[in-house]
């Protein structure tokens with residue numbers, strides 16, 4: 056009949072069982088045993104969690120040899136499902152011809168999907184390991200180039216992860 | 222008429238056509254790079270190969286005339302294979318720098334790669350490198366690596382612009398497009414090669430890198446650079462116009478427009494020198510005021526003077542609607558016959574293709590709707606004399622910088638009151654007592670009549686505080702569609718200006734005249750009822766491509 060086994064009704068219990076004392080002791084034993092085991096909980100925010108390289112933190116722009124890799128093609132802005140990215144291109148004397156005069160991510164809009172990273176033809180925008188984002192106004196959530204630019208050294212793990220999963 | 226069959230579809234076509242023409246007339250797409258309907262046939266790209274029954278080899282459809290009973294296949298296995306091969310060859314040395322290429326998004330090579338190519342490359346050797354960032358002329362930049370040697374630009378320059386400066390040098394994969402030594406691509410129509418170049422080899426130096434094409438909304442409009450009125454698309458992002466491109470109209474501009482119009486005719490719209498909201502002179506300086514205050518100021522000034530002391534200068538830069546309302550206002554509400562407008566001709570600056578010496582978009586329309594004075598265009602002389610003699614004390618000027626005209630500038634200080642409609646701050650607004658900010662041609666509905674009596678519509682491509690953009694005849698970008706109130710992009714600056722006809726109608730109503738219109742279309746309806754040459758016309762009839770006036774019904778002698 057029931058796949059959960061026999062149903063025990065209160066009237067079927069012995070007196071000892073009716074006091075619940077053995078069950079309470081059983082529970083206490085588990086609790087006390089756990090108290091002497093190593094802990095898993097990290098004390099956020101005092102303790103910070105270091106995400107794995109596969110983690111999708113806030114998107115940042117890669118700077119290589121002092122220049123951002125981005126050529127302002129606008130593909131990340133086009134693919135972004137949340138319309139978080141605004142890019143304004145301009146001409147540069149460098150070989151890449153084009154660079155982002157303005158690059159802005161609206162972190163209120165961003166949903167950390169990583170599509171921008173995936174579409175970028177230059178591997179210029181990648182998901183970082185930063186997840187701490189606090190703003191007190193909408194304007195503060197607009198991340199311009201000054202907040203987005205990150206050197207290749209800082210992003211080494213993510214770049215390696217991307218290479219190994221290409 | 223003969224009978225042919227394309228992909229199993231029976232068609233009746235003119236025997237003079239080529240296969241590609243017959244196909245495109247019947248809505249069948251045959252991919253092509255070098256063929257252009259307005260240029261001679263070159264047949265070098267080999268993309269338009271089709272199979273014809275009973276012919277041993279594939280033929281190029283751009284250079285093969287149709288014959289009776291021809292059975293053409295554009296999608297057979299043989300054709301598809303040949304197309305793949307052509308695409309593979311074209312892409313061998315192509316840099317594929319779409320991310321930095323301005324053409325991306327409207328590139329034939331990109332589109333055809335998706336549609337007609339296998340999607341991978343077998344080429345492992347090094348690509349040939351060629352010059353990049355070559356300045357072909359003042360307005361056009363060349364990237365030789367991207368060139369697919371279709372020769373459209375060469376043919377355009379020779380056949381349409383009549384300037385033989387472009388040529389190919391070298392052979393095979395080393396072919397390079399270049400100008401003859403000591404020459405530049407600097408004809409007045411040079412930028413059309415940017416439009417017809419199927420790839421991003423030729424780019425506009427004015428528009429270069431300003432925006433991706435999919436980020437802009439485009440609205441059908443016309444160019445107001447001269448009396449031709451070339452049909453255009455106005456490309457807008459963040460409420461700012463970034464470029465104009467020509468739109469085909471057989472009656473007006475074929476598929477072209479001149480560089481001057483393309484580069485210079487719209488810049489004033491987002492110029493920082495724009496008048497933003499009405500202004501009144503108080504104690505010698507202009508202060509910004511609300512519309513109601515400005516309008517009642519104009520009304521009280523006009524009431525202070527007698528009707529023959531007031532004169533009005535209409536504008537060849539304004540729409541038919543603006544000028545018509547202006548002329549009605551003067552004749553019926555003020556009761557003055559002192560009305561005229563200035564011509565702006567640059568003699569010698571014209572040619573047989575498009576450019577007209579008359580540098581205004583609507584001098585024809587202005588005189589037909591009645592701001593020209595008794596004989597079409599002689600009103601201005603009368604006004605000039607009146608101001609000089611002191612008989613005219615109040616001058617009401619529609620959008621025109623009259624103070625730039627030395628004859629008028631000299632006598633302007635004779636006036637007691639100067640009222641000006643203007644979109645831009647200039648010499649005239651500086652001297653004005655009341656400045657009423659007027660919408661530009663990209664911010665309002667209205668019609669212009671070109672030198673040939675051809676009436677064409679404009680509609681708002683840029684949003685104003687009081688006027689949203691036209692939803693019809695616009696293709697809207699994703700940015701514009703989804704921009705929220707608190708997004709920094711997608712909004713741009715919205716200015717405070719009104720269509721001139723609307724301002725005048727408000728003044729007229731305040732002075733007791735009967736002028737109530739909800740929209741420019743209603744004004745035009747009235748024009749069509751009252752002015753014989755406009756009879757039978759309506760906005761819907763004008764549509765995208767304009768409609769001709771009945772020129773035989775124009776009374777004035779001076780046209």
Ligand code: SF4
Pocket residue numbers: 124125126127128129130131132142171174175176177178179180320
């Ligand atoms: S996709 Fe990459 S290269 Fe293109 S604009 Fe975005 S970050 Fe820059």
Ligand code: SF4
Pocket residue numbers: 114131134135136137138139140160164165166167168169170171172
């Ligand atoms: S992670 Fe996704 S939502 Fe965030 S910016 Fe990139 S594409 Fe847009």
Ligand code: SF4
Pocket residue numbers: 315316317318319320322323324325326328329330331367420421422
């Ligand atoms: S010409 Fe077309 S295919 Fe070539 S780089 Fe430009 S957009 Fe890409």
Ligand code: SF4
Pocket residue numbers: 367368369370371372373374375398417418419420422423
């Ligand atoms: S520059 Fe453009 S139009 Fe001229 S030949 Fe090359 S691909 Fe054709």
